[in-house]
Amino acid sequence: MGANQDGLGGSATYFTLAAHLFAPVQVIATVGPDFASTFRKAMPSAGVDLRGVTEASEPTYRWNAVHDYTTGTTSFETSDQGAYRHFDPLLLPDQRATRIIFLGSMQPRYQLQVLEQLEHPWLVAGDTMRLYIREQRAALEPVLERLDYLFLNGAEAMALAETTSVEAAADRLRHRYKLRGLVLKEGPRGATLYRAEEAIHLPALPVDPPTDPTGAGDAVAGGFLGYLAQVQHEDPATVRTALAYAMVMASFTIQHFSVAGLPGLTWAAVEARMATLEAMATEAAG
Numbered sequence: 282m283g284a285n286q287d288g289l290g291g292s293a294t295y296f297t298l299a300a301h302l303f304a305p306v307q308v309i310a311t312v313g314p315d316f317a318s319t320f321r322k323a324m325p326s327a328g329v330d331l332r333g334v335t336e337a338s339e340p341t342y343r344w345n346a347v348h349d350y351t352t353g354t355t356s357f358e359t360s361d362q363g364a365y366r367h368f369d370p371l372l373l374p375d376q377r378a379t380r381i382i383f384l385g386s387m388q389p390r391y392q393l394q395v396l397e398q399l400e401h402p403w404l405v406a407g408d409t410m411r412l413y414i415r416e417q418r419a420a421l422e423p424v425l426e427r428l429d430y431l432f433l434n435g436a437e438a439m440a441l442a443e444t445t446s447v448e449a450a451a452d453r454l455r456h457r458y459k460l461r462g463l464v465l466k467e468g469p470r471g472a473t474l475y476r477a478e479e480a481i482h483l484p485a486l487p488v489d490p491p492t493d494p495t496g497a498g499d500a501v502a503g504g505f506l507g508y509l510a511q512v513q514h515e516d517p518a519t520v521r522t523a524l525a526y527a528m529v530m531a532s533f534t535i536q537h538f539s540v541a542g543l544p545g546l547t548w549a550a551v552e553a554r555m556a557t558l559e560a561m562a563t564e565a566a567g
Contacts, residue, residue, distance in 0.1 A: 282350070282492045288539030289319050290344065292385025292408065295496035298543035299503025299530040300383075301328045302551060304510035307376055309333035309395065313341035313364045323544055332373060337364035348494055350469075355494075360412070365391070372398045381510045383502055384428075386410050389420040396427055404461075404515070406430035406506055408498065414440045430462045432502050438465055451475045462520065464505065464527070466498050474524050481521050484565070486532035486558055493538045497531040500543070504530035525562075529554045 293310040307330040384392040384407035442450035463475040471484040504527035
């Protein structure tokens with residue numbers, strides 16, 4: 282679908298832009314001088330607390346990859362930690378009491394540092410990537426053991442569980458880490474939420490054209506956790522609705538390069554796509 286260079290990205294960016302429509306978001310992150318202004322301009326003026334964002338002297342974290350829509354795979358991934366080499370995520374006293382936490386994909390030592398500052402959170406969710414699964418497994422384990430929800434794609438799940446099927450990986454991971462929920466992101470096939478009671482699958486919303494899947498997983502987490510933060514409740518009905526909003530937020534993300542599909546998004550547009558997804562689900566059921 283083309284190429285995009287120097288596009289604003291990052292887990293915190295995509296997650297915040299997706300979640301803030303549902304509930305206030307507090308961001309803990311670091312950004313370099315090359316993207317500090319761009320990042321702050323992209324953030325909504327209301328409902329987003331940037332007190333925890335530090336501006337580093339080193340360049341912003343960089344990530345590059347090639348997406349193949351024919352096979353649904355991402356390859357040739359490279360990254361440069363940049364400002365994250367010396368990141369020191371510190372939560373302010375009021376932030377330590379936050380009830381819902383999303384640990385975006387970053388080095389496990391930083392995720393653990395945040396976890397150790399929290400005061401009795403209600404729900405802790407996290408994400409990771411194959412790089413950390415492969416090279417920092419020992420540091421990742423204590424993070425995974427403290428998660429309530431884990432967001433992964435199929436390849437990440439199989440690598441983490443050391444299995445050759447997604448179904449086996451889902452079962453092994455949910456029991457190994459005592460997760461309340463495991464969300465497996467399946468790209469154009471949608472996503473499946475595995476819980477003790479059931480597995481809930483929802484299709485992806487078709488968009489034409491699907492331009493760039495970068496950040497869609499973080500938008501999934503933003504929609505899912507944003508809705509749970511809004512309702513402050515967790516049962517089979519609410520988590521299914523949360524998964525539906527996750528699919529909706531991902532659909533806006535993949536329509537454009539970088540974060541262009543999310544700033545300025547209205548609640549009316551989100552609800553219109555929710556109606557479309559509900560109609561799709563009803564038709565598929567029967």
